[in-house]
Amino acid sequence: VPCVFCGLPKPTNITFLSINMKNVLHWNPPEGLHGVEVTYTVQYFIYGQKKWLNASKCRSINRTYCDLSVETSDYEHQFYAKVKAIWETRCSEWAETERFYPFLETQVSPPEVALTTGEKSISIALTAPEKWKRNPQDHTVSMQQIYPNLKYNVSVYNTKSRRTWSQCVTNSTLVLSWLEPSTLYCVHVESLVPGPPRLPMPPQKQCISTLEVQTSAWKAK
Amino acid sequence: QEFRFGSCQVTGVVLPELWEAFWTMKNTVQTQDDITSVRLLKPQVLRNVSDAESCYLAHSLLKFYLNTVFKNYHSKIAKFKVLRSFSTLANNFIVIMSQLQPSKDNSMLPISESAHQRFLLFRRAFKQLDTEVALVKAFGEVDILLTWMQKFYHL
Numbered sequence: 001v002p003c004v005f006c007g008l009p010k011p012t013n014i015t016f017l018s019i020n021m022k023n024v025l026h027w028n029p030p031e032g033l034h035g036v037e038v039t040y041t042v043q044y045f046i047y048g049q050k051k052w053l054n055a056s057k058c059r060s061i062n063r064t065y066c067d068l069s070v071e072t073s074d075y076e077h078q079f080y081a082k083v084k085a086i087w088e089t090r091c092s093e094w095a096e097t098e099r100f101y102p103f104l105e106t107q108v109s110p111p112e113v114a115l116t117t118g119e120k121s122i123s124i125a126l127t128a129p130e131k132w133k134r135n136p137q138d139h140t141v142s143m144q145q146i147y148p149n150l151k152y153n154v155s156v157y158n159t160k161s162r163r164t165w166s167q168c169v170t171n172s173t174l175v176l177s178w179l180e181p182s183t184l185y186c187v188h189v190e191s192l193v194p195g196p197p198r199l200p201m202p203p204q205k206q207c208i209s210t211l212e213v214q215t216s217a218w219k220a221k
Numbered sequence: 222q223e224f225r226f227g228s229c230q231v232t233g234v235v236l237p238e239l240w241e242a243f244w245t246m247k248n249t250v251q252t253q254d255d256i257t258s259v260r261l262l263k264p265q266v267l268r269n270v271s272d273a274e275s276c277y278l279a280h281s282l283l284k285f286y287l288n289t290v291f292k293n294y295h296s297k298i299a300k301f302k303v304l305r306s307f308s309t310l311a312n313n314f315i316v317i318m319s320q321l322q323p324s325k326d327n328s329m330l331p332i333s334e335s336a337h338q339r340f341l342l343f344r345r346a347f348k349q350l351d352t353e354v355a356l357v358k359a360f361g362e363v364d365i366l367l368t369w370m371q372k373f374y375h376l
Contacts, residue, residue, distance in 0.1 A: 048260025076264045078365075080257060099251045101364060149371075195371055196240040196364070 003091035009033065010095040011040065011064070011083050016072075018106040019201070020143055022132035023072045025058075026065045030085045030092060039086045042066045047078040047099060060086065069132050075103040075146070108143050108191040110204035111152060111172075119181050119211045124174040126152055126189060147193045155188040159207075168192065184209045222376045224317065229276035231320040234313050236367070236374045242309035243363050249301050251361040256354055261346045262362045266339050267369040273329070275373055277336035280321045282366060283314050285344065290359045297356070310363065 009030035017024050029038060042058035045051075058066035072079045078101045082094040112127040128144040144150050154174060155166040160183045167174075179185065190203040224231035270278055291311045298307045323333065347355045 045257060047257055048263060050258050076268070078260075098248050099257075099361075101368075104364060104368060149376075194237070194374070194376075195368070196244045 003086050003089055008085055008087060008090045008092040010092045011085050012095065014081070014083055014095045014097050016068075016081070016097060016100045016102075016105070018100075018102055020109055020129055020132050021069065021073065021075065021102060021106050021146070022067070023069045023100070023102055023106070024065055024067050025081045025083070025097070027083050027095065029064060033085070033087070036087055037062075040064065040066075040083050041086060042068075042081060042083045043094075044068055044071050045080040045082075047080065052082070055081075058083075070134060072100070072102055075106075103146075104196050105198065107199050107201050108147070108150065108193050109201050110190050113187060113189050113204045113206050115187060115206055115208040117208050117210050119213055120177065120179045122156075122176045122179060122185055122187070122208060122210065124154065124176070124187060124189075126154075126169075126172045126174070128172070129191065143191070149194050151192040151194075153190050153192050153203075155203075157186040157188070159184040159186060179210050181210050181213045222374070224279075224370065224373050225272075225375055226276040226279045226321065226373050227272040227274070229279070229321050229323065231317050233320075234316055236371065239310055239313050239367060242306040243367060245306045246298075246301070246303045247361075247364060249303060250357065253357045254354075254361045256350065256358060259346065259350065259358065260362070260365075261343055261355070261359055262365040262369075263342065263346070266343050267365070270336075270339070270369070271332070272373075273332045274336040274339075276321060276323045277333045278339055279370065279373075280318070280323050281336065281340040282343065283318045283321070285340070286359070286363075286366070287311065287314050287318060289347075290356055293352075294356045294360050298360075 009032060011027040011030055014025065014027040017026050025042060039060045039062055041060060042055040043052040044055055045053065055066055055068060055071060068081060078099050080097055080099060082096040084094045085092040109129045111129060114125040116123045128142045128150060131141040131143055131146060133140065152169050153166060154169055155164055156176060157164045160180065184207055186205060186207040188203040188205050190201065222235065224234065295307070298304060347359060350358065
């Protein structure tokens with residue numbers, strides 16, 4: 001049913017929230033329409049192309065978000081999206097996003113961290129986060145493949161001495177030697193992608209204790 | 222940290238600073254661009270550029286940005302209070318340009334010609350627009366240009 005633009009306020013704060021290329025459009029309901037059964041319709045646009053396209057999964061929806069990951073999956077491109085509010089036969093004007101560049105704006109989550117310990121050493125194994133995929137059985141793409149220069153900022157906190165040591169690494173394994181035995185160490189890891197400033201993600205945190213010193217059997221009584 | 226556009230090496234430029242500078246202007250500048258159906262730096266201009274081609278293409282694009290885009294856009298940018306960021310970008314483009322010495326060797330002719338065709342694709346699109354509109358659009362696409370340049374940047 002076509003609606004008539006007349007005075008219905010626009011949705012507000014329309015923006016993309018993007019993590020590992022899962023690109024979800026979010027907005028707030030129009031102000032001043034409490035208790036009114038408003039629905040929304042979303043369209044998107046590929047910068048440099050000719051026309052707005054309907055987001056097929058987001059026509060006359062009640063929720064205030066729309067997953068546009070499929071529509072915006074070609075990260076060589078930049079996009080716009082817009083949403084309008086509809087109430088009975090009335091609708092608002094479109095509320096539009098800024099130009100959205102997933103390749104530069106997606107947040108990259110921290111890697112998976114696996115710790116193994118020795119008496120005076122900790123081995124840290126890092127696994128890059130996975131790119132969003134439409135179906136769980138789809139082929140897995142690592143964010144490392146999208147950003148070959150992906151780095152990790154590894155911080156190690158000695159809970160006994162309360163001292164922190166940090167290093168930026170590119171490889172996926174790191175061995176810390178010359179540590180104190182029987183000491184709890186906490187490891188924080190975040191992903192770093194060269195390029196424009198991105199919204200930070202909470203780091204991956206894990207703690208592990210180094211082993212006790214093994215007194216060898218032959219020690220003289 | 223340096224750029225390596227094939228055999229062309231460029232030092233003394235901190236790319237994160239260019240990103241920071243553009244990012245403070247991005248939304249202001251891109252909002253001025255109403256002709257969203259046109260993209261100057263189309264994917265075909267920058268896709269699969271070989272290392273050997275990259276020096277020629279970087280030289281052509283940066284020269285155009287300095288002599289045409291930055292030069293004429295400077296007067297408009299003042300009112301957006303982002304002059305410092307604009308200067309950071311322009312000065313760094315000058316540093317890069319001054320160190321880019323594409324080879325004039327005859328053996329490189331096919332490669333330089335291929336790079337030139339890419340550049341012409343960009344410039345043709347630019348000239349098809351009204352000059353003011355084209356300036357705003359080209360400046361708004363510096364993120365596309367920097368994304369391509371990032372591939373040749375080594376820490």
